[in-house]
Each structure stands twice: as structure tokens, then as C-alpha cells.
Amino acid sequence: MTAPATVPALDTLRAEAISALDAASDLDALLTWERAYLGPKGALTAFLRSLGNLPADQRPEAGRSANALKIELQATFSGRHADVERSAIADRLAAEALDVTLPGRPHPIGTVHPISAMIDELSDIFALMGFRTVYGPEVETGHYNFDLLNIPADHPARDVWDTMIVDTGAGGPEIVLRTHTSPMQARTMETSTPPVRVVVPGRCYRYEAQDSSHEWMVHQLEGLAVDERITMADLKGVLAELARQLFGPTRRIRFRCDFFPFVEPGVDFAVDCAICDGTGCRVCKHTGWLEMGGAGMVHPDVLRGVGYDPERYTGFAFGLGIARMVMMKYGVDDVRAFAAGDLRFLRQFASLTA
Ligand SMILES: [Zn+2]
Known part of the structure; x- marks a missing residue:
């Protein structure tokens, strides 16, 4: 059997391998190349295995050449692998x-x-x-929402047409969505001793048809002050200061008699319109006055209901519609705008809190 010319065959293998290695441009191609030439089933391994077929006198030189080529290819491969890896990292x-x-x-x-x-x-x-700001539950018992505020069971305000009833109370307490923030009057007084000075902002609910000035959910701010020797003059002073802080230093306020079961005497109070300075305009409906809310001196029965001695303590309470304050201050003419979710409307107020 005639052996193949071993050195020329190795030269060809070398030329092929070097050119293929040059062409391998990424890590996958390099690994494929490594398998094809240096791997256990690669071309160089196959060549080394075939050395046994050579005549004995050619084997040592062919073996040396093949091993030298293997070392050369391994070194070239390592260099190339490092280059490709570096450039892959650089690309990434x-x-x-x-x-x-x-x-x-x-x-x-x-x-x-x-x-x-x-x-x-x-x-x-x-x-x-x-005044300290406190918050109260929106789901309230009839006891706090009505009874302790001198609103007996037969009072029209307890009628289902006004109150959103959660549980009519058969076999347990009557549960309602609070119709005003006033229940916190009793809750606060029950857990404090005078002097008491709190304001209570929060949502209230009424079963009511909606129009530009009525919503079924409204925000109120309740105020309560109880101490010895509190008089109507204190109430007037506090509300006048509120009007001036909100609407300007020259504002005047007006009290008119009104009735609320939990105050005696009761008043509604208004501020002279800041927009027309009391001469009459669209916002004040040409009356020169803007209604702000109801107020009065805390009814002795309410004080008694929470264990205060009405002979010793007196107090005043007031309730403000918060949406109404915003409407009056900024000339908004439809209360429904506040809950309608129209961002164009709401964003007009962004500068107030920026
Ligand atoms: Zn006006």
C-alpha cells in the first residue's frame, strides 16, 4: 500500500484551517471551527490517528509536523477567540x-x-x-348621625328620601352613610374634656337628585368649639376671620336666623360677594351675598348627650360645604364638575398647589 504524501497533505490542512479561522467572525463560528479542526472528531485529530498507516520511517516527521500544527492552530485559535470576544463585548x-x-x-x-x-x-x-383637624367614619350609626344630634326618630331628615341607609337596624344598630360631618361632634366630645376645638372635613351622602348645585356626595367641613363662656360672639369672630382669610381682608359676614336641630340658636351665614364687592353679580345671583353654611350654639341636649354639663359649658358649631367654598372663590358654576373626572377642568387648579 502506498502511503499519501504526508507533509503536503498537512500543508493543505493548515491552509484550509487558517483560512476558515480568518473567516469565522463570531463566537459560534469559532466554536464550529474548533470542533471541525481540533475537536475529537476534527480533521487534525483524524490526521494524527491516520499516522499509523504511514510507513514507519515517515511517521516521526509527520507526527512532529502534525503536533507542531496542532500547537500553532491552538495558539491562533486562542488569539482569534480573544479578539472576537473583545469585539463582541465592545459591540454590546x-x-x-x-x-x-x-x-x-x-x-x-x-x-x-x-x-x-x-x-x-x-x-x-x-x-x-x-382648631385641630380630625376625621370620622363615613359609614355611621344612626345613634351618632341623628340621635346624639337631637334629631329624633320621627325627624324628616331621617326619612329614606334623604338618608342612604346601609342597614335599617332590625335586630341591631341602624347603619347609614353619614348625611353630615356633625356625628364627629359627639364622637369628639365623648373622648375629650373641654376645651374642645376641632374641624372635621370629609364626605357626606344624601339621597338627592343631581343638578348644578346638588350632588349626592358632598364634602363638608364641620367646626366645633366647646368651653366655658363661649358665646355667639366667638362664633362670629371665627367665621369672620375665615371669610377674610378665604376671600380677602375687607369681607363682611351676615348671620340670619335658621333652624338646625343640634344648635340653639341657629343661623345661616353668608359673606359679601368678593367678585362684585356686594353690589350684585352672576356669581352671587345679584344678591351681593354668598351663602357659606349653617352654624349656631351647640344645643344643650347635645352637650348633655355626651355627658357635658350645659350649665358649665357652652359651644358653637358650624358646617361648610367645601365645594361651595371652591365655587365661590373661583367662580365655578356647576358642582358636578368636581366629580366628573374632566382633567381639563381639574388642571386649571394645578397652580394652587404647585
Ligand atoms: Zn357678586
Whole structure:
């Protein structure tokens, strides 16, 4: 049997291998190349295995040449592998580079709702007059919502047409959605001793047809002050200060007799219209006055109901419609706008809280 010319065959293998290695441009191609030439089933391994077929005198030189080629190919492969890996990393870094000089993407920031902004403003004003802001439950018992406020079971305000009833109370307490923030009067007094000075902002619910000035859910702010020697003059002073803080230093307020079961005497109170200075305009419906809410001196029965001695303590209470304050201050003419979720409306108030 005639052996193949071994050295020329190895030269061909070398030329092929080097050219294939040059052509391998990524890590996958390099590994394929390694398997094809240096792997257990690769061309060089096959060549080494075939050495046994050579005549004995040619084997040592062919073996040396083949081993030298193996070392050369391994070294070239390692160098090439390192180059490709470096450039792959460089490519990836370039592709994933962050341009820290680019401007950031703006995240839309919400604005504080005008009702919330008004609650904050009112809380601040009352805090300066010594009132603490407290919050109460929106789901309330009839006991706190009505009984302790001198509203007996046969009072028209307890009628289903006004009150959202959660549980009529057969076999347990009557549960309602509070119709006003006034239940916190009793809750606060039950757990404090005079002097008491609190304001209570929060949602209230009435079973009511909606129109531009009525909503079935309204925000109220309740105020209560109880101490020895509190008089109607204190109530007037506090509400006058509120009107001036909200609507300007020259504002005047007006009290007119009104009836609420939990105060005696009771008043409604109004502020002279800041928009027309009391001469009459669309916002004040040409009366020159803007109604702010109801108030009065805490009824002795309410004080007695929470264990206060009405001979020793007196107090005043008031309730403000918060949406109404915003409407009066900013000339909003439809109360439904506050809960309608129209961002164009709400964003007009962004500057109030910026
Ligand atoms: Zn006016």
C-alpha cells in the first residue's frame, strides 16, 4: 500500500484551517471551527490517528509536523477567540450605551384636586385659630348621625328620601352613610374634656337628585368649639376671620336666623360677594351675598348627650360645604364638575398647589 504524501497533505490542512479561522467572525463560528479542526472528531485529530498507516520511517516527521500544527492552530485559535470576544463585548457596550446627556422622559404628575386643596387651606386657616383637624367614619350609626344630634326618630331628615341607609337596624344598630360631618361632634366630645376645638372635613351622602348645585356626595367641613363662656360672639369672630382669610381682608359676614336641630340658636351665614364687592353679580345671583353654611350654639341636649354639663359649658358649631367654598372663590358654576373626572377642568387648579 502506498502511503499519501504526508507533509503536503498537512500543508493543505493548515491552509484550509487558517483560512476558515480568518473567516469565522463570531463566537459560534469559532466554536464550529474548533470542533471541525481540533475537536475529537476534527480533521487534525483524524490526521494524527491516520499516522499509523504511514510507513514507519515517515511517521516521526509527520507526527512532529502534525503536533507542531496542532500547537500553532491552538495558539491562533486562542488569539482569534480573544479578539472576537473583545469585539463582541465592545459591540454590546456600544449598543447598550446610555447617553446621559439626553433629556429624561417627563412623567405626568397629577395635581391636587381643588376640593382637597380647599380642605388643606381650610385646615390651615383653622389651625391658626387653634382648631385641630380630625376625621370620622363615613359609614355611621344612626345613634351618632341623628340621635346624639337631637334629631329624633320621627325627624324628616331621617326619612329614606334623604338618608342612604346601609342597614335599617332590625335586630341591631341602624347603619347609614353619614348625611353630615356633625356625628364627629359627639364622637369628639365623648373622648375629650373641654376645651374642645376641632374641624372635621370629609364626605357626606344624601339621597338627592343631581343638578348644578346638588350632588349626592358632598364634602363638608364641620367646626366645633366647646368651653366655658363661649358665646355667639366667638362664633362670629371665627367665621369672620375665615371669610377674610378665604376671600380677602375687607369681607363682611351676615348671620340670619335658621333652624338646625343640634344648635340653639341657629343661623345661616353668608359673606359679601368678593367678585362684585356686594353690589350684585352672576356669581352671587345679584344678591351681593354668598351663602357659606349653617352654624349656631351647640344645643344643650347635645352637650348633655355626651355627658357635658350645659350649665358649665357652652359651644358653637358650624358646617361648610367645601365645594361651595371652591365655587365661590373661583367662580365655578356647576358642582358636578368636581366629580366628573374632566382633567381639563381639574388642571386649571394645578397652580394652587404647585
Ligand atoms: Zn357678586
